[in-house]
Amino acid sequence: MLNDITLGQYYPGNSPVHRMDPRCKLLLTVAYIVGVFLIGNLPGYLLALAFLWLVVRVSGIRFSYLLRGLKPLRFILVFTFILNVAFTQGQTVLFAVGFFRLTREALENAIYFSLRLVFLVMGTSVLTLTTSPVQLTDALEHLMHPLARFGFPAHELAMMMTIALRFIPTLLEEADKIQKAQMARGADFESGNLMARARAMIPLLVPLFVSSFRRANDLAMAMEARCYRGGEHRTRLRELRYTRLDFYALLCMIAFFVLIIAEGMLLG
Amino acid sequence: MENRQKENRIITDGLSYRYPEAERDAVSDVALRVRAGEFVCILGHNGSGKSTLAKLFNALYVPTEGTVWVCGMDTKDDELVFDIRQNAGMVFQNPDNQIVATVVEEDVAFGLENNGVPPQEIRVRIDEALAAVGMSERAKKAPHMLSGGQKQRVAIAGVLAMRPSVIILDESTAMLDPSGRAEVMNTVRRLNREEGISIVLITHFMTEAAQADMIYVMDGGKIAMTGTPREVFSQIGRVRALGLDVPPMTALAETLGKAGLPVRPDVLTVEEMVEEVCRLQSKG
Amino acid sequence: MPIAVEGVSYVYMAGSPYETKALDNVNLTIEDGEFVALIGHTGSGKSTLVQHLNGLLSPTSGRVLVDGQDLAQKGTDKRAVRFRVGLVFQYPENQLFEETVEKDIAFGPKNLGLAQEEISRRVKDAMRRVALSYDELSQRSVFELSGGQMRRVAIAGVLAMEPKVLVLDEPCAGLDPHGREEILGLIRRLHAESGTTIVMVSHSMDDVANLAERVIVMDHGTVAMDGTPREVFSRGDRLREMGLDVPQAVELAEALRARGIPVPQGAYLPGEVARAILAFAGKGEEPC
Numbered sequence: 001m002l003n004d005i006t007l008g009q010y011y012p013g014n015s016p017v018h019r020m021d022p023r024c025k026l027l028l029t030v031a032y033i034v035g036v037f038l039i040g041n042l043p044g045y046l047l048a049l050a051f052l053w054l055v056v057r058v059s060g061i062r063f064s065y066l067l068r069g070l071k072p073l074r075f076i077l078v079f080t081f082i083l084n085v086a087f088t089q090g091q092t093v094l095f096a097v098g099f100f101r102l103t104r105e106a107l108e109n110a111i112y113f114s115l116r117l118v119f120l121v122m123g124t125s126v127l128t129l130t131t132s133p134v135q136l137t138d139a140l141e142h143l144m145h146p147l148a149r150f151g152f153p154a155h156e157l158a159m160m161m162t163i164a165l166r167f168i169p170t171l172l173e174e175a176d177k178i179q180k181a182q183m184a185r186g187a188d189f190e191s192g193n194l195m196a197r198a199r200a201m202i203p204l205l206v207p208l209f210v211s212s213f214r215r216a217n218d219l220a221m222a223m224e225a226r227c228y229r230g231g232e233h234r235t236r237l238r239e240l241r242y243t244r245l246d247f248y249a250l251l252c253m254i255a256f257f258v259l260i261i262a263e264g265m266l267l268g
Numbered sequence: 269m270e271n272r273q274k275e276n277r278i279i280t281d282g283l284s285y286r287y288p289e290a291e292r293d294a295v296s297d298v299a300l301r302v303r304a305g306e307f308v309c310i311l312g313h314n315g316s317g318k319s320t321l322a323k324l325f326n327a328l329y330v331p332t333e334g335t336v337w338v339c340g341m342d343t344k345d346d347e348l349v350f351d352i353r354q355n356a357g358m359v360f361q362n363p364d365n366q367i368v369a370t371v372v373e374e375d376v377a378f379g380l381e382n383n384g385v386p387p388q389e390i391r392v393r394i395d396e397a398l399a400a401v402g403m404s405e406r407a408k409k410a411p412h413m414l415s416g417g418q419k420q421r422v423a424i425a426g427v428l429a430m431r432p433s434v435i436i437l438d439e440s441t442a443m444l445d446p447s448g449r450a451e452v453m454n455t456v457r458r459l460n461r462e463e464g465i466s467i468v469l470i471t472h473f474m475t476e477a478a479q480a481d482m483i484y485v486m487d488g489g490k491i492a493m494t495g496t497p498r499e500v501f502s503q504i505g506r507v508r509a510l511g512l513d514v515p516p517m518t519a520l521a522e523t524l525g526k527a528g529l530p531v532r533p534d535v536l537t538v539e540e541m542v543e544e545v546c547r548l549q550s551k552g
Numbered sequence: 553m554p555i556a557v558e559g560v561s562y563v564y565m566a567g568s569p570y571e572t573k574a575l576d577n578v579n580l581t582i583e584d585g586e587f588v589a590l591i592g593h594t595g596s597g598k599s600t601l602v603q604h605l606n607g608l609l610s611p612t613s614g615r616v617l618v619d620g621q622d623l624a625q626k627g628t629d630k631r632a633v634r635f636r637v638g639l640v641f642q643y644p645e646n647q648l649f650e651e652t653v654e655k656d657i658a659f660g661p662k663n664l665g666l667a668q669e670e671i672s673r674r675v676k677d678a679m680r681r682v683a684l685s686y687d688e689l690s691q692r693s694v695f696e697l698s699g700g701q702m703r704r705v706a707i708a709g710v711l712a713m714e715p716k717v718l719v720l721d722e723p724c725a726g727l728d729p730h731g732r733e734e735i736l737g738l739i740r741r742l743h744a745e746s747g748t749t750i751v752m753v754s755h756s757m758d759d760v761a762n763l764a765e766r767v768i769v770m771d772h773g774t775v776a777m778d779g780t781p782r783e784v785f786s787r788g789d790r791l792r793e794m795g796l797d798v799p800q801a802v803e804l805a806e807a808l809r810a811r812g813i814p815v816p817q818g819a820y821l822p823g824e825v826a827r828a829i830l831a832f833a834g835k836g837e838e839p840c
Contacts, residue, residue: 214365
């Protein structure tokens with residue numbers, strides 16, 4: 001189940017999409033999502049799909065891999081769909097049973113909303129699949145940097161993200177070890193009602209918290225010993241640079257916008 | 269003073285440190301020195317004040333009384349803190365809790381980034397540092413995919429990239445398996461011999477201590493014994509009374525001595541023991 | 553209560569690109585009252601094997617029998633097995649969580665469903681075995697203790713389940729010489745006084761030489777050697793090939809032999825080598 005989630009995973013590669021500047025990728029992803037929300041008819045979504053397919057093609061990721069990432073979302077999708085069908089007011093009744101009336105407007109709304117969600121997830125997945133968490137953090141730090149002037153903790157946030165990314169595997173491993181150690185003492189994490197199960201988590205969570213605090217303490221000490229003093233005057237090993245690739249990508253995105261706007265005006 | 273500073277990387281004088289709200293000093297009236305190119309080992313049972321002492325060397329703690337000079341800089345001087353930390357690099361015990369970045373080479377760059385070193389220079393220095401600890405091939409790897417010994421070598425590289433005068437290893441081998449310990453010790457010894465970097469090694473392993481030029485044994489925050497490994501370990505009774513051990517060969521020399529065989533009491537290694545037995549033989 | 557490991561293989565993350573075979577057709581039997589040391593390079597499969605002994609991991613193929621009972625079989629109560637085969641993990645102090653020492657040690661017995669009286673008897677007994685004073689420490693917070701004390705509390709937590717077999721994964725890791733001595737001493741007493749079967753994973757060959765009656769050497773997920781310390785340590789070259797050390801006494805014996813000094817084959821304890829040296833010096837044979 002956990003393996004199905006493609007959102008947030010990195011799929012290493014060396015495609016032009018991988019090589020793009022992460023800032024550019026991040027901004028273009030945002031643009032794409034805005035674009036998708038502007039679309040109001042099915043041909044428009046076909047365009048969005050075509051565009052996405054093209055990007056995925058260039059990135060070397062299998063499209064089926066991306067689709068697999070939607071699987072864990074199926075409940076949310078169904079839920080969104082039903083909610084929209086049920087709560088959209090409409091005139092053109094297609095179908096009626098008792099209280100329930102299925103209108104054309106509701107159906108359209110439901111379909112569009114679900115499609116937007118699908119494109120939102122797939123679009124961000126393309127970003128995270130082709131951009132390592134490190135690059136993503138860098139991009140965020142750089143993009144947020146101008147805000148630092150107004151007291152926004154851009155560097156601190158990026159540092160926190162980096163440290164979180166660094167320690168997630170360590171803590172997962174540790175959680176597994178502690179869980180096994182408690183099971184060796186007869187702890188039962190699997191049976192009982194909800195309350196009993198929640199209570200059974202205490203022997204796992206307390207040690208995990210204790211060790212996280214110790215790790216945080218150690219890490220703070222180690223960072224200090226290595227001359228850490230916040231974001232000021234700090235240089236970076238990797239500097240981000242926009243290249244021609246990013247320019248081409250920008251052109252593609254502009255073309256996409258032109259197409260969906262033109263299509264929207266033509267077909268209403 | 270100028271001359272003393274050149275040949276001494278670390279000097280402490282009447283050094284005491286008490287944790288806030290503690291009843292007694294964790295480090296008490298310590299005077300020691302670490303010379304240029306010297307390999308110093310600090311021994312002592314848990315709670316003897318070794319780790320506190322290490323943190324005083326790096327200006328992580330500031331003395332309650334007395335002074336620590338690192339390359340002639342007083343650690344009480346706020347303006348020198350970052351120079352001191354650059355000169356006296358620290359490697360800690362837990363390999364997992366001192367690596368900051370998600371990629372090996374970026375972690376090595378961390379200290380240099382903090383000190384505002386230009387990116388091109390960082391590149392050069394991390395490549396050098398990773399080569400020096402034999403980790404060049406893993407530069408792009410994620411730290412959690414490395415073994416304990418490799419993680420500690422990355423931590424050493426991070427310190428090395430800062431071009432330190434002295435590296436302080438605070439029980440950095442304690443959590444490693446024998447091959448990891450050997451990796452770290454070989455790296456440290458080579459840096460000491462070839463680059464002339466002074467080493468302060470804090471350890472519980474007597475065989476590691478036996479490789480030092482000088483040993484300080486801590487007890488109750490004070491220095492209880494000082495001397496070369498031979499001088500210290502040949503006093504088996506005192507060493508054991510301080511909650512420590514001696515290298516197995518030193519213990520064996522004691523056994524033989526008690527049985528009436530005139531073996532030198534300061535044998536440290538297997539090779540020396542073999543020589544000693546043969547020497548006795550050719551004499552007898 | 554013998555433990556039989558029959559043709560056990562274990563594959564981590566099967567089907568993923570990270571697939572690794574941690575155990576490969578392992579066969580061994582641990583008899584009642586044995587003191588077994590399990591040694592091997594990191595990644596040789598020791599820790600994986602150890603987790604099979606009480607059913608925390610189930611073999612990909614093969615089976616593990618505790619007292620003749622197949623752990624993987626449906627209907628086997630794995631929890632019941634865990635009370636009979638106690639497992640002390642590496643750095644066990646990391647699992648402590650209760651407010652007091654007493655409560656933490658009582659966690660296992662409580663899970664056993666024992667009566668309050670029995671639980672407190674066991675807590676007291678376990679604390680005595682690990683040489684912690686009940687009166688002084690039982691009501692203290694576990695997080696106030698020293699590292700060595702915390703480790704002993706964690707071991708007491710497993711001992712309080714009164715297992716027939718005690719499996720310890722590197723019980724001395726990270727301790728100072730004094731702490732190591734304490735832990736080894738209590739393991740030795742437990743074996744000698746209560747006849748508890750001990751399986752100890754260790755990286756310290758000197759500790760293994762001093763304590764174990766039987767040494768199992770793991771290499772690449774297989775059992776590479778299985779025998780008395782004398783048998784195993786007499787094959788120093790093979791051990792070094794596998795990236796392992798030998799006790800320093802063995803190293804010395806080998807070096808002395810190479811110089812023509814007669815040290816009996818298989819000598820692995822410092823005392824034995826010392827006797828050989830004394831005998832040699834006393835006899836005064838030709839110089840080397």
